[in-house]
Amino acid sequence: MPAPHRITRLAPSPTGALHLGNARTFLVTFLLARTRRWRILLRVEDLDGPRVKAGAAAGAVEDLRWLGLDWDERVPDQSQRAEVYARAVRTLQAAGRAYPCICSRTDVERAASAPHPEDGIVLYGGACRGRWADEEEARRVAGRPPAVRMAVGDAAIAFDDRIAGPQRFDLAATCGDFVIRKADGVAAYQLAVVLDDHAAGVTDVVRGDDLLDSTPRQLLLQQALGLSPPPTYWHLPLVIGPDGRRLAKRHGDTRLAHYRARGVTPERLLGLLAFWSGQLDRRRPVSLVDLLAGFDIGRLPTQPVVFGREDEAYLNGG
Ligand code: GLU
Numbered sequence: 001m002p003a004p005h006r007i008t009r010l011a012p013s014p015t016g017a018l019h020l021g022n023a024r025t026f027l028v029t030f031l032l033a034r035t036r037r038w039r040i041l042l043r044v045e046d047l048d049g050p051r052v053k054a055g056a057a058a059g060a061v062e063d064l065r066w067l068g069l070d071w072d073e074r075v076p077d078q079s080q081r082a083e084v085y086a087r088a089v090r091t092l093q094a095a096g097r098a099y100p101c102i103c104s105r106t107d108v109e110r111a112a113s114a115p116h117p118e119d120g121i122v123l124y125g126g127a128c129r130g131r132w133a134d135e136e137e138a139r140r141v142a143g144r145p146p147a148v149r150m151a152v153g154d155a156a157i158a159f160d161d162r163i164a165g166p167q168r169f170d171l172a173a174t175c176g177d178f179v180i181r182k183a184d185g186v187a188a189y190q191l192a193v194v195l196d197d198h199a200a201g202v203t204d205v206v207r208g209d210d211l212l213d214s215t216p217r218q219l220l221l222q223q224a225l226g227l228s229p230p231p232t233y234w235h236l237p238l239v240i241g242p243d244g245r246r247l248a249k250r251h252g253d254t255r256l257a258h259y260r261a262r263g264v265t266p267e268r269l270l271g272l273l274a275f276w277s278g279q280l281d282r283r284r285p286v287s288l289v290d291l292l293a294g295f296d297i298g299r300l301p302t303q304p305v306v307f308g309r310e311d312e313a314y315l316n317g318g
Pocket of ligand 1: 011012013045193206207211
């Protein structure tokens, strides 16, 4: 019997334009998938209402195409799947795995025993766990709609990341019960991504390692919803600025659109992304065809990549 098809996805968030860091993740996902004959899906993660920027999804598609990346199918944007997410929240509540929560962000922060060091995750102590008979009661007392949290219990969650290696997380100690539906009624990223990946048959999740500590939450949701088997995870070391922080606006304009407008060619940009991914021994323009021919995930650096002056100079034609 032929092996079942493996499937991955490119999942841009249209909260801003694609920058060098996102492009690097998408390039590695694409090369990994195409060299192994996986299917590639495109999914726009536009749940973060207030932060979604008009035109950013179309911009991301245009930028990816300009780089030469393609995909086999575009699956529905997250904003179109509210009903699926709502059903899962009801299922988890009915099973006693999730509960309404009226704590404000400030309440949570004030009560936190230890803020998560890296990611701004604040440990939730469980003030609303077991407190409400139902959502209606929570709403009445608070005078506003509650959020819904997933109870994490006390089990440790372990998984083997194909790049980062074996991982083990104690959710109760690091994040506590986490939000799966925000107070505005919109599903949280953690839940949406699990339901979307399952619905689309995603077998391999490739993304930046800023999401490594989201994975145990997603695995817990998969287990609780009976969505097996879990995907294989590949978390890539991020591109960071010289200050050690994740590449962002503070490091200057690293949007693809900005380099494009300045006349940087896709080959030149690919050369930088490929150098950062261990696929070239120096920065030089390269075609996607050549990258596909020589791609080896084993050469990916294990440490974060620092975007510095030499990279800028190279993009400027040096
Ligand atoms: N949309 C997320 C991002 O742009 C990726 C989420 C995921 O791959 O699970 O960072």
